[in-house]
Amino acid sequence: xxxxxxxxxxxxxxxxxxxxxxxxxxxxxxxxxxxxxxxxxxxxxxxxxxxxxxxxxxxxxxxxxxxxxxxxxxxxxxxxxxxxxxxxxxxxxxxxxxxxxxxxxxxxxxxxxxxxxxxxxxxxxxxxxxxxxxxxxxxxxxxxxxxxxxxxxxxxxxxxxxxxxxxxxxxxxxxxxxxxxxxxxxxxxxxxxxxxxxxxxxxxxxxxxxxxxxxxxxxxxxxxxxxxxxxxxxxxxxxxxxxxxxxxxxxxxxxxxxxxxxxxxxxxxxxxxxxxxxxxxxxxxxxxxxxxxxxxxxxxxxxxxxxxxxxxxxxxxxxxxxxxxxxxxxxxxxxxxxxxxxxxxxxxxxxxxxxxxxxxxxxxxxxxxxxxxxxxxxxxxxxxxxxxxxxxxxxxxxxxxxxxxxxxxxxxxxxxxxxxxxxxxxxxxxxxxxxxxxxxxxxxxxxxxxxxxxxxxxxxxxxxxxxxxxxxxxx
Ligand SMILES: Nc1ncnc2c1ncn2[C@@H]1O[C@H](COP(=O)(O)OS(=O)(=O)O)[C@@H](OP(=O)(O)O)[C@H]1O
Numbered sequence: 001x002x003x004x005x006x007x008x009x010x011x012x013x014x015x016x017x018x019x020x021x022x023x024x025x026x027x028x029x030x031x032x033x034x035x036x037x038x039x040x041x042x043x044x045x046x047x048x049x050x051x052x053x054x055x056x057x058x059x060x061x062x063x064x065x066x067x068x069x070x071x072x073x074x075x076x077x078x079x080x081x082x083x084x085x086x087x088x089x090x091x092x093x094x095x096x097x098x099x100x101x102x103x104x105x106x107x108x109x110x111x112x113x114x115x116x117x118x119x120x121x122x123x124x125x126x127x128x129x130x131x132x133x134x135x136x137x138x139x140x141x142x143x144x145x146x147x148x149x150x151x152x153x154x155x156x157x158x159x160x161x162x163x164x165x166x167x168x169x170x171x172x173x174x175x176x177x178x179x180x181x182x183x184x185x186x187x188x189x190x191x192x193x194x195x196x197x198x199x200x201x202x203x204x205x206x207x208x209x210x211x212x213x214x215x216x217x218x219x220x221x222x223x224x225x226x227x228x229x230x231x232x233x234x235x236x237x238x239x240x241x242x243x244x245x246x247x248x249x250x251x252x253x254x255x256x257x258x259x260x261x262x263x264x265x266x267x268x269x270x271x272x273x274x275x276x277x278x279x280x281x282x283x284x285x286x287x288x289x290x291x292x293x294x295x296x297x298x299x300x301x302x303x304x305x306x307x308x309x310x311x312x313x314x315x316x317x318x319x320x321x322x323x324x325x326x327x328x329x330x331x332x333x334x335x336x337x338x339x340x341x342x343x344x345x346x347x348x349x350x351x352x353x354x355x356x357x358x359x360x361x362x363x364x365x366x367x368x369x370x371x372x373x374x375x376x377x378x379x380x381x382x383x384x385x386x387x388x389x390x391x392x393x394x395x396x397x398x399x400x401x402x403x404x405x406x407x408x409x410x411x412x413x414x415x416x417x418x419x420x421x422x423x424x425x426x427x428x429x430x431x432x433x434x435x436x437x438x439x440x441x442x443x444x445x446x447x448x449x450x451x452x453x454x455x456x457x458x459x460x461x462x463x464x465x466x467x468x469x470x471x472x473x474x475x
Pocket of ligand 1: 173175176177179233268271435436439440
């Protein structure tokens, strides 16, 4: 009798033999669809065909070939597969054709845009100038290059250029920015813009530089380029604008118009009342008088902003003392920044959103982003702090500062100074200089005037010192 192990071995051998037979049958009779497209595959095809010479008469001429078929069902299946494949291929071909035509269209558009919007040089090439005139021609070029206004163009993805302002009026609100923008737009060397205030660096920054450039007439020649300009009065007091502007427009020329801060506050208040009426915005409450808003803001700035800056300098001193060994190295800083404290208990009315101060003055300085037109009447008038911040980015030589009061006494002189700053020739077609964006209003109460004069005395003196110029505002 065979042992159990022997039986197992016999069964195993039988299984292997049967598997081989089935495998061989399956291999030679498997339905297959072979598509040959090049000669490299031919010899493999021929190997297959050697086994099945009866079925392979189609294989001799390098055409798409079907593998051997044994049954009708296999034939049907292969035909179905072939049809399916054909369908797929035609869909793919159609798709590829579509892609090619799309690419061709894009290329055409790009070529047209390039032809249209790339400014062209207009001086004759130097090799077309005679030997005698060459030195002079070179000098002309050098002079032209010197006259060039700051380059603020960037290449776009479609091969054209997007040119942004090379001159921006950055503020301040209610200091005659509309007047200056209006008259400069008449100058033939200024490119026309769609609107005075684009609000790009403060509000629309996320839309990108190409969007920004679309607001301005684009240059058609690199020579005698026109100055591209805009005027957004909120740029100067916006905390993120200087960084953004510097990153995009390092060489841009800036104009800053400054008005006696006391008068500027009142002008902003009355402008806001008009704005609210015009835009059907919620009216100010009866208690939101000019005086009340000023007193409340003074308190907010004192608690939120000044408190924060005192905290910061105290913290800096603490670290310095540690480094210099004045205090123990291991001493921990355990004060809380008052700026981040909640201020609900203050009962602020207009500034109620300052329940935590960073909701109103998010960077802890007087620079702010609030959209309400009456917000920040004092803050917008604290010029020293604004300019000090901008000087981290732009040198004073790049900022032309205009004293608002000069608009009344010498409007033409103000415009001439700007023309000179921009390197433009004098233009004599402005006509009469008429004030723009005027909002008539009563004067303020003497008590609040006194408060404001007092409030701005010190920052004004600091400003005069910083700029080396006395603006002569109320002391
Ligand atoms: N030429 C001239 N001379 C004197 N004053 C002038 C001139 N042009 C404009 N203005 C006064 O400027 C104030 C408007 O400033 P803005 O245009 O910068 O205002 S805004 O921020 O754009 O809303 C606004 O001030 P108020 O009237 O006090 O509100 C205008 O009257």
